[in-house]
Amino acid sequence: MTLTSKLLGAFSGPVQTGAGEAPADAAAGNVFSVRSKGLIVFSLLIAYALMIAVFVFHQKNRLLTEFDHIAHSVEADTLYQRVDNAATHVVMSVFANIDSDDREAAMRRIGLHYEMLRMNFEQLRAREPQLRLSLQGPEAALRAANADPTRAALRALAEELVALKDEFAGLAQESQRKRQFTIEHYRGRADSVAMTTLLLGVVGVALLYAVGALFFRRLTSDLVVLQKRGLEIVNGYRGPPIPIRRHDEVGQLMAAVNYMATALDKREKELILERQKYFHQEKMAAIGALAAGVAHEIGNPIAAISGIAQDMVERRTHGLSCSRSQCGDCRPDMILEQASRLASITREISEFASPRQAEPQLLDLNAQLRSTTSLVRYDKRLQRVDLRLELDPALPAIHGVPDQVTQVIMNLLLNAMDALEEVTDRQPVIVVSTGIEGDSVRMCVEDNGSGMPAEVAERAFEAFYTTKPAGKGTGLGLSLCYSIMKNHGGGIEIQSTPGRGTRVQVNFPCNNEQS
DSSP, rough: OOOOHHHHHHOOOEEEEEEEEHHHHHTTTOOOOHHHHHHHHHHHHHHHHHHHHHHHHHHHHHHHHHHHOOOOHHHHHHHHHHHHHOOOOHHHHHHHHHHHOHHHHHHHHHHHHHHHHHHHHHHHHHHOOTTOSSSHHHHHHHHHHHOOOOHHHHHHHHHHHHHHHHHHHHHHHHHHHHHHHHHHHHHHHHHHHHHHHHHHHHHHHHHHHHHHHHHHHHHHHHHHHHHHHHHHHHHHHOSSSSOOSSSHHHHHHHHHHHHHHHHHHHHHHHHHHHHHHHHHHHHHHHHHHOOOOOOHHHHHHHHHHHHHHHHHHHHHTOOOOOOTOOOOOOHHHHHHHHHHHHHHHHHHHHEEEEEOOHHHHHHHOOHHHHHHHHHHSSSSGGGEEEEEEEEEETOOOEEHHHHHHHHHHHHHHHHHHHHTTTSSOOEEEEEEEEETTTTTEEEEEESOOOOOHHHHHHTTTTOOOSSSOSOOOOSOOOHHHHHHHHHOOOOEEHHHHEEEEEEEEEEEEETTTOO
C-alpha cells in the first residue's frame, strides 16, 4: 500500500448514520476527528522529513569518508614530494662531491642530506604503513661508500637513489590518479545527493499538497452540502437525510443536522396537531358562547308548541272536539311555523359543526360571511348591537379552506362583540364589508368599541397574549387568524384607536384561475 493510499484511507471510509439517530448516538462510534487527521498528516510529514534527514546524513558520512580519502591522498602526495625532493638533494650532493678531494667531508655532506631523506621516508612509512618500498638498497650503497668513498661507490649510491626516486615518482603519480578519480566520484556523489534530496523534497511537498487539496476539497464540499441543507431545512425541506461518510466532527455535524431535520419534522407535526386542538377549542368556545342565545331562541318556539299541545290535551281530556270551527286557539299552522323555525336553527348549527374539507377550494367569501353572521346573531351579546353587512356583490371567489375561513370570521366577530360590551354612550355597531383591493380580496370587520392602545395592538397576534379577564379568552384567537392567513398566502392587520374602535382588515389573494 502506498503512502497516498494510506493517507486517503485515513480521510475516508463510508459510515451511514440514521436520520433519526441522535448526535450523541452518532458520536458514540469510532470518531476520527479532524484534529486526529491533522496529527496523522503532521506525523507522516515528520516521518518523511526524518527519512530525508537520515538519507542526507548517511550520504554526508559517505562524502566525508571520500573527502578524508582525498585529504589523506593529498598529505601522502606531500610526503611523496618531500621524499622525492630529499632523494634529489642526496643525488645532487653525491654528484657534487663525487670528485671532491676531501672524501670524508664529502661523505659527511652526503650523510646530512641522506638523513633528511631517511626522516622524510620514515614519516611517509608512518603515514602509509602499506608502503612496500624500503631504503635497504641506498642504505647498503651508503655504507659501502662510507667504507670506501671511491668514485664507483658514490656512483653506485647515486644509482640506488635515482632508482628509489623513480619508484617514488611512480607512486606519486598513482596516488594523484587515485585522488583524481576519488575527486570525480566525490563530485558525482555530491551532485546525486543534492538532486535526490531536492527530488524528495519536491515529492513531499507535492504529496502534502495533493493530500491537503483532497482533504480541503472534500471538507469544502461537505460544508457546502451542510450549508445548502441548513437553508433547505429553514425553508421547510424535510426530505431524505444527508448521507454521512465521515468519522470526524463534520460527520457529527451532518448527523446533528439530520437529527435536527427529523426533530423539526416531528415537532412540526406535533405543532399541527396542537394547532388543530386549539382550533377545535376556539371553535367549541365560539359554540359555547352561542349556546345561551341558541337556547333562548329555541325556547320561544318550543314554548309555543308546548302551549298549543297542552291546550289540545286539556280539550281532549274534557271531551271537547278540536275542530277549527269549535277551537279557534288550536292552530296547527302555528305548530308548523315554530317547528320550521326550530329546523332552521338546528340546520344552521349542524352546518357550522359538521366536518368540512381540509383542502383548499374555491369559496364565496360573501356566502361564508352571511352563514357565519346568521349563526352569530344568536349570541345574546349581539342583541343590542347593530350588525351591518356591506358586501361587494361582484366579489371574486377566493381559494381557501372553508372551516379555517369560518374560524377567522368567527374570531373577528367575537372579538368585536367583546370590545362593544363596555360601550354605553352610543349605539354599538359592527360593520362587516368586502371588496377588491389591488390583487387581493379585502374583508374588514370594524367596530366602534373601546379600541386598543398601540402597545397592545402590536402584540395582538402573539400566542397566549390577551387583555381579557381570566376565563374569557385564551389569547389564541388572533394568533390562529394570523397563522391561517399566512397559510392562505394572505395577510391580516389591525388599526385601533382607544375609545373610538378597531378595524381589522384581512386580505385574501385573488384566485388566478378565474377568467
